Amino acid sequence: MLPEFRLEKFFSEWEFQARHHLTASDAENCPLGELLENPSELLELRLGYIPSEGGRELRQAIAATYQNIEPDQVLAFCGAEEGLYCAMRALLGPEDHAIVTLPNYQAMEELPLSICQVSGLPLRAEENWDLDLDELRRLLRPNTRLLAVNFPNNPTGKVLSQERWAQLVEIAREARIWLFSDEVYRGLERDPAHTLPQAADLYERGLSLNVMSKAYGLPGLRVGWIACQDREVLEKMLKLKHYLSICNSAPSELLATRALQQGSRLLERNRQLTVDNLKLWKDFFMEHPEKFEWWAPEGGCVAFPRYLGHEGVESWCRRLLHEAGVLFLPASIYESRLGAVAQDRFRLGYGRRGLAAALDALRAAL
Numbered sequence: 001m002l003p004e005f006r007l008e009k010f011f012s013e014w015e016f017q018a019r020h021h022l023t024a025s026d027a028e029n030c031p032l033g034e035l036l037e038n039p040s041e042l043l044e045l046r047l048g049y050i051p052s053e054g055g056r057e058l059r060q061a062i063a064a065t066y067q068n069i070e071p072d073q074v075l076a077f078c079g080a081e082e083g084l085y086c087a088m089r090a091l092l093g094p095e096d097h098a099i100v101t102l103p104n105y106q107a108m109e110e111l112p113l114s115i116c117q118v119s120g121l122p123l124r125a126e127e128n129w130d131l132d133l134d135e136l137r138r139l140l141r142p143n144t145r146l147l148a149v150n151f152p153n154n155p156t157g158k159v160l161s162q163e164r165w166a167q168l169v170e171i172a173r174e175a176r177i178w179l180f181s182d183e184v185y186r187g188l189e190r191d192p193a194h195t196l197p198q199a200a201d202l203y204e205r206g207l208s209l210n211v212m213s214k215a216y217g218l219p220g221l222r223v224g225w226i227a228c229q230d231r232e233v234l235e236k237m238l239k240l241k242h243y244l245s246i247c248n249s250a251p252s253e254l255l256a257t258r259a260l261q262q263g264s265r266l267l268e269r270n271r272q273l274t275v276d277n278l279k280l281w282k283d284f285f286m287e288h289p290e291k292f293e294w295w296a297p298e299g300g301c302v303a304f305p306r307y308l309g310h311e312g313v314e315s316w317c318r319r320l321l322h323e324a325g326v327l328f329l330p331a332s333i334y335e336s337r338l339g340a341v342a343q344d345r346f347r348l349g350y351g352r353r354g355l356a357a358a359l360d361a362l363r364a365a366l
């Protein structure tokens with residue numbers, strides 16, 4: 001039995017109730033009409049089952065976002081979440097060991113923990129949330145089978161340097177382990193030159209997880225995917241998917257295909273929004289140096305600043321929510337069974353429109 005998913009439970013209670021959602025992890029969405037040049041193709045679409053792997057056109061559009069991936073090296077899923085589930089079940093067995101970065105999106109540690117032994121590889125604030133490659137080497141065991149990472153990172157906003165990313169891939173290659181790379185925030189780097197090559201392009205045992213939800217800002221489509229050069233692994237994940245969603249929804253796949261075919265327009269629009277919003281957050285934090293410690297995130301649309309107030313971050317977040325309708329995620333949501341995660345931080349979001357008005361409400365509450 002998997003434990004309660006703290007973040008998803010918290011959101012199911014508060015996400016649609018809070019007046020000012022300041023902790024969203026998805027970038028600005030857009031109306032369906034904006035994705036379709038020819039809206040009648042949606043009205044004429046037949047609502048039958050579609051291929052479990054994902055339709056040909058969708059997989060072509062996804063493969064076009066990689067350098068070395070063919071359409072049949074892509075498997076579509078219902079969101080990133082289903083992909084995560086299938087990958088961990090397909091790759092790990094009870095005798096295996098996995099390594100997972102910390103802090104993390106809870107599924108990335110709980111799914112492997114429900115199968116095998118898992119070690120946490122901490123990203124530390126005092127090291128600018130960087131990944132320590134020596135620590136990674138020390139954690140490797142003869143039965144280590146998988147390393148799971150997520151850059152741009154949720155919740156810290158860290159992006160590895162190109163050099164460190166290349167070194168990490170080399171370590172995985174030497175150890176012959178799977179590299180599960182959650183790339184759902186890719187495309188939202190502050191500096192586009194900082195965008196990392198995708199694991200599935202670089203490494204024969206790399207799995208790149210991506211989705212329409214985050215950087216593209218289309219979570220309502222529930223269309224995600226895993227790209228991987230290894231056909232056997234794709235086959236194993238497909239077998240698991242047959243017990244889950246079976247196939248995606250046909251209208252969602254059509255809309256995801258059209259969104260991807262618009263190339264980088266949606267991504268660039270959302271990336272620019274994160275750049276503009278970060279200026280607003282920076283101004284806010286400069287007004288309150290006694291209350292917060294701020295580290296400007298390098299990518300994605302969430303950050304993990306420190307709250308320095310005496311009452312503690314849990315009580316502060318609760319009070320803000322109830323008194324001012326401002327929603328943040330307190331650090332307890334990121335607690336881990338694999339190691340300590342700073343307990344004086346909160347997650348904020350900066351990928352959506354309307355931030356200035358929400359910040360006014362936050363200022364008034366402070």
Ligand SMILES: Cc1ncc(COP(=O)(O)O)c(C=O)c1O
Binds near residue numbers: 025079211214
């Ligand atoms: C790092 C990360 N991976 C995966 C997911 C799951 O994405 P989806 O909602 O599209 O299934 C999330 C959602 O918050 C996430 O932050």
